[in-house]
Amino acid sequence: MEVGIQNSSFHEPADIKLSPAGLAFLASAAKWANFLAIVCFIFIGISAITMISLIFGASALSLGQGEYVSAGTISTFGVLYLLFLAFSCLPIYYLYNFGSKARKAIENRDSIQLELCLDALKKHYKFIGIIVIITIAFNFLGLILGIVMGISDAIAAV
Template sequence: MINNPITQLEQLTLTSASKNFLRETARWAKFLAILGFIFIGLMVVFAIFATTIFDLAEKMQPGIPGDLGLIMAAVYLVLAIIYFFPVYYLLQFSNKMKKALATKDDDVLAKSFEMLKSHYKFIGVFTIITISLYILVIIVSVMGAI
């Protein structure tokens, strides 16, 4: 058998230190995913009560627009839906990594890394979109000021 670098890479093994690092990473990922789901729940609760809160605020402070509560409810629901996906991918990574390390199943290990890739890909694309929107808002603001 020819021993070239490509063949060597196909036989990557995890040392006990690597397994411990992955196990600890999976624990932290699960912790962050649980916190993420809690915050998603809080966003949904706020969205449900946003119209009531802003109706009361409008009565106390007459300058507040009447439909602001509905707008805020929609914004928080959209943000909760967007935030769900990276949190879900992170939880799936954690669960699959723990299972892969316990069962020594290469397919589950690969699936766990696929979930981690999906998490970071989502965060990366979302970050690019957010930065693009900030740049667009700055350009529009500067053009409006001229």
């Protein structure tokens, strides 16, 4: 229970135990979490290598005639994409922590590791939730700006 949260209907039990089915569900979730995290880390690594080669290869594009996109634009996009990739490592790291700590908790019957794995899962979903809220806010802002610009365009055309 988080510090500062008080709920009169919640009574903290003296001891929480998981049934064999609950342990099996947790073990399955841990395996899938580790698999997804490793696949995501591999994808991020491949994407980072691609972006780095694009950044350094952008100067070769500037040698051609009649180009529509400058090398500086491609390099800027590549750097921003690398920052995005670095930023996306955090929730994947939390997911990996959940899987590895859950596996240790099950193998050793360790309640402290179980708490740590659940904390990592909480951090993962909290991060994803904040990103969703930010995305919704940007979409709403884009909608408002689109409506305002559409109205101003209609007024200017009159």
